[in-house]
Amino acid sequence: MTTAISITDVRMEYPTPDGVKHVLDGISYDVTEGHFVAVVGPSGVGKTTLLRLLTGLAQPTGGSITMGGERLSGAPKGLAVVLQDYTRSLMPWLTVEKNIALPLRNEHLSKAERTERIRSSLAEVGLEGSERSYPWQLSGGMQQRVSIARALAVRPRLLVMDEPFASVDAQTRFDLEDLVLKVRDDFHITTIMVTHDIDEATYLSDEVVVLYGKPAKVSDVVSIDLPFPRSQVATRNDPRFAELRTRIYGKVRGLE
Amino acid sequence: MKALQRFWRWVLAVLIAGWLPVVLVAWWWNASADSQDPFFPPLETIWEQFKVNWLFANVGIHLVPSMQNLFLGFAIAVSVGISLGVLIGASESASRYVEPIIDFFRAIPGVALVPVFILLLGLDSTMRTASIAFAATMPILIATIEGVRSTNAVLLDTAQVFSLTRPQVLFRVRLPNAMPIVFAGLQVAFQIAFIVTVASEYLGSGFGLGAFTLISSDSFMIVDAWTGVLLLGLLGYALSLLFDLVERLSLRWYYGQKKLA
Numbered sequence: 331m332t333t334a335i336s337i338t339d340v341r342m343e344y345p346t347p348d349g350v351k352h353v354l355d356g357i358s359y360d361v362t363e364g365h366f367v368a369v370v371g372p373s374g375v376g377k378t379t380l381l382r383l384l385t386g387l388a389q390p391t392g393g394s395i396t397m398g399g400e401r402l403s404g405a406p407k408g409l410a411v412v413l414q415d416y417t418r419s420l421m422p423w424l425t426v427e428k429n430i431a432l433p434l435r436n437e438h439l440s441k442a443e444r445t446e447r448i449r450s451s452l453a454e455v456g457l458e459g460s461e462r463s464y465p466w467q468l469s470g471g472m473q474q475r476v477s478i479a480r481a482l483a484v485r486p487r488l489l490v491m492d493e494p495f496a497s498v499d500a501q502t503r504f505d506l507e508d509l510v511l512k513v514r515d516d517f518h519i520t521t522i523m524v525t526h527d528i529d530e531a532t533y534l535s536d537e538v539v540v541l542y543g544k545p546a547k548v549s550d551v552v553s554i555d556l557p558f559p560r561s562q563v564a565t566r567n568d569p570r571f572a573e574l575r576t577r578i579y580g581k582v583r584g585l586e
Numbered sequence: 587m588k589a590l591q592r593f594w595r596w597v598l599a600v601l602i603a604g605w606l607p608v609v610l611v612a613w614w615w616n617a618s619a620d621s622q623d624p625f626f627p628p629l630e631t632i633w634e635q636f637k638v639n640w641l642f643a644n645v646g647i648h649l650v651p652s653m654q655n656l657f658l659g660f661a662i663a664v665s666v667g668i669s670l671g672v673l674i675g676a677s678e679s680a681s682r683y684v685e686p687i688i689d690f691f692r693a694i695p696g697v698a699l700v701p702v703f704i705l706l707l708g709l710d711s712t713m714r715t716a717s718i719a720f721a722a723t724m725p726i727l728i729a730t731i732e733g734v735r736s737t738n739a740v741l742l743d744t745a746q747v748f749s750l751t752r753p754q755v756l757f758r759v760r761l762p763n764a765m766p767i768v769f770a771g772l773q774v775a776f777q778i779a780f781i782v783t784v785a786s787e788y789l790g791s792g793f794g795l796g797a798f799t800l801i802s803s804d805s806f807m808i809v810d811a812w813t814g815v816l817l818l819g820l821l822g823y824a825l826s827l828l829f830d831l832v833e834r835l836s837l838r839w840y841y842g843q844k845k846l847a
Contacts, residue, residue: 385743386746387743387746405746405747405749407749410747410748411747411748413740413743415740418740419740419743421762421763422839423762423763423765423839423840424762424839432758433748433749433750436749436750436754464842466842466846467846484748490747
């Protein structure tokens with residue numbers, strides 16, 4: 331098992347008017363290549379901060395994050411993201427296909443290759459035929475599918491998702507979760523997802539990392555040994571699922 | 587079927603918008619019919635003279651030069667205003683330094699600078715074009731800076747994470763995002779450009795609509811002056827319609843989104 335990303339003793343401090351605020355305190359964790367990892371924790375624990383460090387949007391004040399042996403400074407090569415706020419992360423003036431094409435600009439693809447990438451990514455998320463629509467003409471769930479297609483089109487080495495299903499209704503949420511499982515099966519992209527939903531984290535992941543405390547530390551790493559393929563009914567009714575989610579729940583609430 | 591429906595809706599809209607102007611023109615026509623007042627000649631007389639002047643005898647010497655100055659000046663304002671605006675707006679510190687200066691120049695009425703430009707450039711059409719360009723640049727510049735600065739953080743994060751280059755972020759994210767605000771600036775700028783076009787011809791020119799109207803009025807050719815005013819009104823209205831059309835077409839995404847929201 332090779333390590334895709336090493337997070338080593340990462341610290342993050344912000345200066346605030348009330349003095350220095352410690353958000354992350356010595357976070358260490360190795361993400362295994364091809365794994366799907368969920369990061370959970372109570373609200374305000376610093377999940378989003380960790381995610382900003384992983385995407386190179388911010389630099390840690392201590393420790394290091396390395397990807398393929400190289401220390402991150404700025405967005406790593408082969409990174410794709412799916413954010414919670416799809417209405418603001420898709421460009422409203424671009425059609426679906428042009429949104430997906432935008433990050434491909436720097437990849438030096440031929441026109442045919444680019445068209446094929448767009449087509450296959452849209453097919454993967456079940457949005458064939460929406461190429462010419464504008465994002466805002468689509469439902470929330472469909473817009474999030476476009477975000478996922480845009481991420482897949484860059485053939486990422488690392489996929490980072492920030493609360494990707496927090497803004498859609500429950501039914502759409504299940505559909506999108508299963509879509510993510512399918513993508514996982516098809517591509518085995520190393521994926522880090524931040525979520526506050528423990529069930530979702532358990533259902534989708536190979537491993538769940540629990541952040542807890544102020545400043546936050548890794549309080550638990552739970553290996554999710556539920557069999558693949560997973561299903562909304564069978565997996566969620568598995569007694570092991572209940573065991574795992576109970577353990578994670580306890581850690582997130584700071585029990586024990 | 588749908589096209590037909592849209593056609594009738596359009597006809598209805600034109601009728602609703604058009605009845606009052608029609609009534610007013612009819613009233614003007616009748617009320618002025620027997621007018622002996624030299625300053626307010628009958629509309630019929632003005633109309634007859636309008637046809638003599640503007641269909642199309644004087645078009646070449648008066649309308650064409652005005653429009654040339656207007657469009658050239660406006661085009662310069664658009665290119666300078668938008669490109670400078672993007673560069674300034676993209677940098678937080680640059681906009682902080684530059685904004686007071688721009689606010690100062692904006693506060694000067696566009697027409698007030700015409701004499702200065704005459705001193706610098708003389709009395710030819712270069713001076714007029716430069717006056718128009720300068721006055722119209724300000725609102726475009728301000729709108730572009732404002733629009734480019736107000737790009738939301740999620741959009742910028744997204745661009746950064748997907749490794750877009752700085753020029754790409756500028757021209758493919760910040761600028762298109764700013765276009766609705768930029769267009770508001772363009773609209774104001776175009777009105778200013780039109781005013782300066784006419785006003786700049788009041789001084790030292792024998793050609794152009796402004797010059798024609800002023801000279802006619804100075805030489806007590808009141809009917810001719812009225813035809814000039816009438817043409818300016820019609821022209822201003824037509825150009826603003828054209829402007830709306832261009833805006834609607836360029837910002838389809840914006841209006842489509844607004845309609846759904």
